[in-house]
Amino acid sequence: MSDLFKRGGRPLPLLALPGLLVLLALPFYLDAFWLRIGLFSMAAAIGAVGLALLAGTAGQLSLGHAFFLAVGAYGYAWLAGDPGPGLPPLLALILAVLLAGAAGGLFSPVAGRVRGIYLGVATLALVFLGHHVLLTADSVTGGFNGRAVPALTVGGFGFTDDGPELTVLGVPFGAEERLWYLGLALFALTWFTARGLLRGRPGRALTALRDSETAASVMGVDVARHRSAAFVVSSMYAGLAGALLALAFRRIVPDYFSLALSVDYLAMIVIGGLGSVAGATAGAVFVTALPLLMTRYADHLPLVAAPGSAEGAIGPTEAARYLYGAAIVVILLYAPDGLHGLARRTRARLRRPSPHPPGAGRPPRPPARADRAARPKEHTP
Numbered sequence: 001m002s003d004l005f006k007r008g009g010r011p012l013p014l015l016a017l018p019g020l021l022v023l024l025a026l027p028f029y030l031d032a033f034w035l036r037i038g039l040f041s042m043a044a045a046i047g048a049v050g051l052a053l054l055a056g057t058a059g060q061l062s063l064g065h066a067f068f069l070a071v072g073a074y075g076y077a078w079l080a081g082d083p084g085p086g087l088p089p090l091l092a093l094i095l096a097v098l099l100a101g102a103a104g105g106l107f108s109p110v111a112g113r114v115r116g117i118y119l120g121v122a123t124l125a126l127v128f129l130g131h132h133v134l135l136t137a138d139s140v141t142g143g144f145n146g147r148a149v150p151a152l153t154v155g156g157f158g159f160t161d162d163g164p165e166l167t168v169l170g171v172p173f174g175a176e177e178r179l180w181y182l183g184l185a186l187f188a189l190t191w192f193t194a195r196g197l198l199r200g201r202p203g204r205a206l207t208a209l210r211d212s213e214t215a216a217s218v219m220g221v222d223v224a225r226h227r228s229a230a231f232v233v234s235s236m237y238a239g240l241a242g243a244l245l246a247l248a249f250r251r252i253v254p255d256y257f258s259l260a261l262s263v264d265y266l267a268m269i270v271i272g273g274l275g276s277v278a279g280a281t282a283g284a285v286f287v288t289a290l291p292l293l294m295t296r297y298a299d300h301l302p303l304v305a306a307p308g309s310a311e312g313a314i315g316p317t318e319a320a321r322y323l324y325g326a327a328i329v330v331i332l333l334y335a336p337d338g339l340h341g342l343a344r345r346t347r348a349r350l351r352r353p354s355p356h357p358p359g360a361g362r363p364p365r366p367p368a369r370a371d372r373a374a375r376p377k378e379h380t381p
Contacts, residue, residue: 023184027177028169033296035176036248037289042183043244045284046190048268049277050237053194055266056275057203058230059210060115064107064123065238065265067130068100070257072239073149073246075099078140080150089152093243100239101232108228115227127259134254146253149246151175152182159247175250183244190237194277197233206230207275270328273338282339286327291320 027035047069054060073096078084080092087095110122134141141147151160159178166173197203205226208216213223246252264287272283294316298304304319314322335342 024181027173027180028171032174032176035180037292039176039179039183039248040245040292041285041288042187043241043248044265044268044288045281046187046244047238047241048265048272048280048284049190049194050234050241051265052269052272052275052277052280053197053206053237054230054234056269056273056280057198057210058206058227060111060227060230061117061120062123062231062234063120063259063262063266064126064130065234066257066259066261067123067126068103068235068238069242069245069261070130070134070254071100071103071235072096072242073252073257074134074141074147074242075239076243076246077147077149077252080152081147083139089150090154092150093152096243097236097239100242101236103239104232104235105228107235108231111231112224112228124259127257127262131254131258134257141254144254146251148251149249152247179247182247186240186244190240191277191281194237198275198277202226202229210275267324267328269338271324271331271338273340276338276340279338279340286339287324290324291317294320 026038030038047065051062051065054062075096076089076092079087079095080089085092107123107126111119114122135144137143151158151162153159159175159182161175166178171177205216205221208219209221209223209226217223242257249256268283268287269280270283271286272281273279294301294304298316301316301319304314304316331338
């Protein structure tokens with residue numbers, strides 16, 4: 001049991017406690033804009049972790065991640081809303097995640113038999129098919145204009161601005177502050193379940209499968225079953241991310257869940273590092289926060305025009321895509337294992353002891369051998 005809370009010989013809670021305390025205290029000091037950035041980043045990190053398990057650990061290329069985010073988002077909105085069954089929001093959230101997993105399960109026979117670019121093309125079809133369904137199924141999705149997202153309530157406590165006002169330590173807690181802690185709890189659940197999966201037998205089997213299917217099958221790994229299971233688990237993480245995004249947006253539209261969103265998630269795991277939970281989180285924060293920050297500070301940035309400016313100018317969203325596209329090129333050239341690998345190598349260099357400590361000078365010369373010093377000199381005649 002003690003090994004679960006240790007990493008590298010040091011207690012894990014002692015390392016995570018300062019960061020956790022900072023995250024818990026941020027709603028008391030940040031305004032709504034920064035809280036929304038953090039909330040969108042946490043939702044993106046949940047989906048990126050799922051894609052990292054699929055692409056980085058299992059070695060399966062997927063361009064359909066946006067489809068499963070849409071299933072989670074619209075699944076929650078329909079199950080908890082009207083029109084819809086009007087289920088309790090917490091139950092609707094759980095069922096939306098299971099619905100995304102079921103959608104991944106229906107596609108898993110394809111994922112279990114094809115791989116590489118063929119699987120990428122197959123998942124690409126999911127995005128276009130899903131977008132068509134979202135536009136035409138008006139009774140469920142609201143069509144082109146989308147639909148409102150019901151607020152989440154747990155035991156009478158609502159994650160919304162409506163209802164009784166809540167004040168904690170003199171700070172009014174609105175929807176952003178409440179959803180911050182919900183997103184933090186869901187992200188912590190994702191973090192620990194994903195790390196446990198990677199460190200257990202399923203993670204080792206998926207890693208062996210990524211390295212060599214032949215070697216994995218020789219070692220007793222059921223190739224088709226594990227590849228299908230990885231796709232289902234990844235779809236469930238994407239469904240959870242989609243439901244959290246729906247709660248943050250409060251209204252969802254079909255155009256958001258496009259191919260560009262799937263490409264964004266691929267950029268997250270490439271920049272952060274394939275197969276790494278921490279790397280996927282770092283990449284998700286970078287890709288999500290960059291366009292939002294550039295939109296806010298567009299007036300102070302060179303070559304970037306504010307939204308709604310003259311036609312032909314580079315908007316903040318396009319500029320952000322150019323920047324993290326350049327970041328992908330730099331990562332692939334100089335740090336193929338992403339930000340996580342770069343941070344790991346930096347820590348290793350900092351911990352490595354120096355062979356010559358500062359101030360020690362040059363090492364002393366070894367003393368002459370006694371037999372050589374006592375030997376008489378020979379004179380040549």
